[in-house]
Amino acid sequence: MGDWSKLQHDLLELIAQQHLTKLEDYVAFGAVCTSWRAAAAKRKNFKGLKLWQQIPCLMLAESEDENDNHREFYSLIEKEIVAKISLPKLKGKKCYESLGWLLAVGQEGDMTLLNPFSDVEIPLPPGTTFPDDDWLNTDPEIFVEIFVLSTRPSETSDFVVMLVCGSVGYLAFWRQGDQNWTKIETHNAAYSAVNYHNGQFYAIDCTGNLVACDVSGPNPTKARMITQLVRYSEESYRDQHLRDYHSNLIVDFKHLYLVLESSSSDKESLLVVTRDNYSHYADDDDQPNYGTTEFKLYEVDLSGGTWKEIHSLGNKAVFVGHSASTSLQVSSNKFSLPGIQPNHIYFTDDCWDAYKSIQEVTGGKDMGVYNLETGTIQPFYQGPRRLSNISPSIWITPKF
Numbered sequence: 001m002g003d004w005s006k007l008q009h010d011l012l013e014l015i016a017q018q019h020l021t022k023l024e025d026y027v028a029f030g031a032v033c034t035s036w037r038a039a040a041a042k043r044k045n046f047k048g049l050k051l052w053q054q055i056p057c058l059m060l061a062e063s064e065d066e067n068d069n070h071r072e073f074y075s076l077i078e079k080e081i082v083a084k085i086s087l088p089k090l091k092g093k094k095c096y097e098s099l100g101w102l103l104a105v106g107q108e109g110d111m112t113l114l115n116p117f118s119d120v121e122i123p124l125p126p127g128t129t130f131p132d133d134d135w136l137n138t139d140p141e142i143f144v145e146i147f148v149l150s151t152r153p154s155e156t157s158d159f160v161v162m163l164v165c166g167s168v169g170y171l172a173f174w175r176q177g178d179q180n181w182t183k184i185e186t187h188n189a190a191y192s193a194v195n196y197h198n199g200q201f202y203a204i205d206c207t208g209n210l211v212a213c214d215v216s217g218p219n220p221t222k223a224r225m226i227t228q229l230v231r232y233s234e235e236s237y238r239d240q241h242l243r244d245y246h247s248n249l250i251v252d253f254k255h256l257y258l259v260l261e262s263s264s265s266d267k268e269s270l271l272v273v274t275r276d277n278y279s280h281y282a283d284d285d286d287q288p289n290y291g292t293t294e295f296k297l298y299e300v301d302l303s304g305g306t307w308k309e310i311h312s313l314g315n316k317a318v319f320v321g322h323s324a325s326t327s328l329q330v331s332s333n334k335f336s337l338p339g340i341q342p343n344h345i346y347f348t349d350d351c352w353d354a355y356k357s358i359q360e361v362t363g364g365k366d367m368g369v370y371n372l373e374t375g376t377i378q379p380f381y382q383g384p385r386r387l388s389n390i391s392p393s394i395w396i397t398p399k400f
Helices: 009-018 023-030 034-043 131-137 234-239
Strands: 057-059 070-075 080-086 094-098 101-105 111-114 121-124 144-149 160-165 170-175 191-197 200-205 209-213 223-228 255-262 268-276 294-301 307-310 316-320 326-329 344-347 368-371 376-378 394-396
Touching: 094 144, 094 394, 101 144, 144 191, 160 191, 160 200, 170 191, 170 200, 191 255, 191 268, 200 255, 255 316, 255 326, 268 316
Parallel strands: 316 344
Antiparallel strands: 057 070, 057 394, 070 080, 094 101, 101 111, 111 121, 144 160, 160 170, 191 200, 200 209, 209 223, 255 268, 268 294, 294 307, 316 326, 344 368, 368 376
16 A cells, blocks of 8 residues: 655645545545645645635624725634725624625615625515514614524525524524515524524524424424423422522523534534623623623534533534534644634624613624633734624625
């Protein structure tokens, strides 16, 4: 058998550039041996695209200058601004991200999907088409909480937009050709997070109820219960006479995220990520304070409905904020993507409730990277501070 470590360096670079299709392949490629690792690190790209174009980068908050319509994009790998794009269609609008596409919501209820790199725009039904005139009864700046796409509109016209929205945090979706938004009728409590995987949307509410929605099935407005994240079963809860209802909730007073991933076994799993960052009042302060203090992880077996707390992401990193939550394999035993640390959570500021209560502009101040092993937080962005209560910095995964 030949010695793979002796392949010519130029050939290795060519393989890395033209034949690797996933970041996981890139990491495995660099783990083979020293020469393969050097080729991968030198090229910093595959399929003709630089690595910063394949992983989440930071779209900075809009400029305070009313005449400046540009948005800047900061790369964790390059540790600098890698793109500056004129995006006048986003000016003054609240932005949410999923699969490299932005949902832009205006003060008057206008909604569009926009790919900021190709400038392709898809109009959506306005806020006035939501059920029960709910748009009219809710602050437009906080009407939409979460936005998720089933697939990229650039790849197929058969995509679905799902939102957590409204005054009571319900689920609503839109498909190509629909004139209105359709509400998921199953609603036990305000939904806190939603994500999409393998033909279904998964959502979790503020009491830990995890459900699945098949909007292409025979009952598109119904959700199927998977499990509830509570400390005790209902029977055990009664037997122990736990009078404090909130003490039984794992997710109570937490910000929640859903991260879909494949486990090492044949079972598919989902991560429920909880974040302590809700606003609170100090004894001597008349305005609320907020800031992230802790993350916790709970792994749910989607087939069996069982769950458990876990304390490590292994060789993966997670990105959360006001974007669709994502998980990314960033290292192997011998190689890691530059600039991204495994077993860390990269987070942006999404504490919208605090923005409405605090007089000064604060949106974007609560950003950092959380080390799950040590429980410490460090900054990942070293540039000038950019704050906006309307459109703060968010993660976006560029797709060209």
